[in-house]
Amino acid sequence: MKPAIAQRSYPAAVDTTCRPPASARGHVGLQPVPRREEEPQGQRQRVGQHAHIFREGDRADRMYQLVDGAVMLYKLLPDGRRQVVELLSAGDVFGLSALPVYDCSAETLVACNVIAYDRTAVEQSPDLLRRLSAHVHAQLCALHEHAVLLGRKSALERVATFVMHCVPGRGGFNCAGPRCGGDSAVVRLGMTRQEIADYLGLTLETVSRAFSELRRRGIIAIDKQEEVRVHDVCRMCQLTGAH
Amino acid sequence: MKPAIAQRSYPAAVDTTCRPPASARGHVGLQPVPRREEEPQGQRQRVGQHAHIFREGDRADRMYQLVDGAVMLYKLLPDGRRQVVELLSAGDVFGLSALPVYDCSAETLVACNVIAYDRTAVEQSPDLLRRLSAHVHAQLCALHEHAVLLGRKSALERVATFVMHCVPGRGGFNCAGPRCGGDSAVVRLGMTRQEIADYLGLTLETVSRAFSELRRRGIIAIDKQEEVRVHDVCRMCQLTGAH
DNA sequence: CATTCGCATTGACGGAAGTCAATCCCATCG
DNA sequence: CGATGGGATTGACTTCCGTCAATGCGAATG
Numbered sequence A, B: 001m002k003p004a005i006a007q008r009s010y011p012a013a014v015d016t017t018c019r020p021p022a023s024a025r026g027h028v029g030l031q032p033v034p035r036r037e038e039e040p041q042g043q044r045q046r047v048g049q050h051a052h053i054f055r056e057g058d059r060a061d062r063m064y065q066l067v068d069g070a071v072m073l074y075k076l077l078p079d080g081r082r083q084v085v086e087l088l089s090a091g092d093v094f095g096l097s098a099l100p101v102y103d104c105s106a107e108t109l110v111a112c113n114v115i116a117y118d119r120t121a122v123e124q125s126p127d128l129l130r131r132l133s134a135h136v137h138a139q140l141c142a143l144h145e146h147a148v149l150l151g152r153k154s155a156l157e158r159v160a161t162f163v164m165h166c167v168p169g170r171g172g173f174n175c176a177g178p179r180c181g182g183d184s185a186v187v188r189l190g191m192t193r194q195e196i197a198d199y200l201g202l203t204l205e206t207v208s209r210a211f212s213e214l215r216r217r218g219i220i221a222i223d224k225q226e227e228v229r230v231h232d233v234c235r236m237c238q239l240t241g242a243h
Numbered sequence C: 001c002a003t004t005c006g007c008a009t010t011g012a013c014g015g016a017a018g019t020c021a022a023t024c025c026c027a028t029c030g
Numbered sequence D: 001c002g003a004t005g006g007g008a009t010t011g012a013c014t015t016c017c018g019t020c021a022a023t024g025c026g027a028a029t030g
Helices: A119-124 A126-152 A155-166 A193-200 A204-216 A233-238 B119-124 B126-152 B155-166 B193-200 B204-216 B233-238
Strands: A030-032 A043-047 A052-054 A062-068 A071-076 A082-088 A105-108 A112-118 A185-188 A220-222 A227-230 B030-032 B043-047 B052-054 B062-068 B071-076 B082-088 B105-108 B112-118 B185-188 B220-222 B227-230
Touching (some): A062 A119, A071 A193, A082 A126, A082 A193, A119 A126, A126 B071, A126 B082, A126 B126, A155 A193, A155 A204, A155 A227, A155 A233, A193 A204, A204 A220, B062 B119, B082 B126, B126 B155, B155 B185, B155 B193, B155 B204, B155 B227, B155 B233, B193 B204
Antiparallel strands (some): A043 A112, A052 A105, A071 A082, A185 A227, A220 A227, B030 B043, B052 B105, B062 B112, B071 B105, B220 B227
């Protein structure tokens, strides 16, 4: 009956609005920080690690831009399956919604600084809107790319893509640069296997096996569990399926 | 070696820019239509069925809004795997890109009317930008929802979700309305099994089997291959995984 | 009417990835 | 230092879905 695709499930959402359980780690971590004049109508805030900035179903009266750190946006199915729908880094915009409520939850992966804007203020400031739009368009492209990953890539390709995505110079999937030499790189993942799995549409076991397979092939070494040394960036790049 | 996930593949893209083959059905179908004054800086155009409006890798100097009809946006992997990343209907915006080239291809499913805007014109018209933003935000939510489908749903759930998405009154996944009575509905899919498969991250055989399974369970009847009669909308809704 | 062509359906089979469960590896802490 | 616990790894088994191939079906065409 229940699909075998269910993966490791999260505590079931309590009601039909898909609000995640309050038992999730971390809690409100928003701390107002003295207003900075560079951000005209926004309010700069500091958020602790593993804290929720908002949850699916909350009233969407504010939107955010990430100054530094990393945030993940995720959605839950009522039976507890989770999908991380976006990974955000500095500059990215989140909390936009066409509806009066947020369509997903936002949780920090590390301590972050964000700028919070009133939703109405954004709509009334053409300048602000234009600046944010550029970021939104980039995120649309990233979502398209991620749909390809989720819909068409094998587990190994997904993990390889994810690792490449974490390589500093080559972030954002544009790893087809002219000099794709066999140089190495060290990558900090900053996410647990479970979080990676929920981002890649896999289970944590499959993610772990993929890492082991990459290690077995001599493409990576796993130094400190969260730290991956990519021996041959070029070979890794070819495993992503995009080249 | 080659992942078993490769599915039925399309003619391999010719170069590293992932430009789809010119052999794809349909061709340039843009026909300028007399300027209408309701659309300040846009140019209204008619596009034939199965025509490409732009292709992945083309210079992204224009963006579009769909007036009526249906368009699909897709991306190709170099080995020919295809993923339809968005299905667009009236009002939706497409052709935005953070890069100077389009990140995906746009092909009409039926004859359409579109409004084409110069990219620069949009960026300089606050009013236009604001109006389009609302649609973009809705599309972001749709992409999030689709990521959940691709990452976490079974084949049957994917197909059920797709069919529900086509039910007129309940489009856009908001099928949890108060009166979810056992009423029936007739749905025009307007896509081949292969196109549906490429949208849902499946193969056409799996899509076909899912339809057969739904028929076997008495939930739908397939009248004219493209026309599905949903006997019990409520039961169908429960199969989507979202309820 | 018979042919053809594109698409859909169905079956048999295999493999990639999910499930369940045991073990391992650190980091933290009493 | 040993105990504890959260995460990661690995193995055995299962299953969903992809692959390959045969057949069906309706529309268009000669």
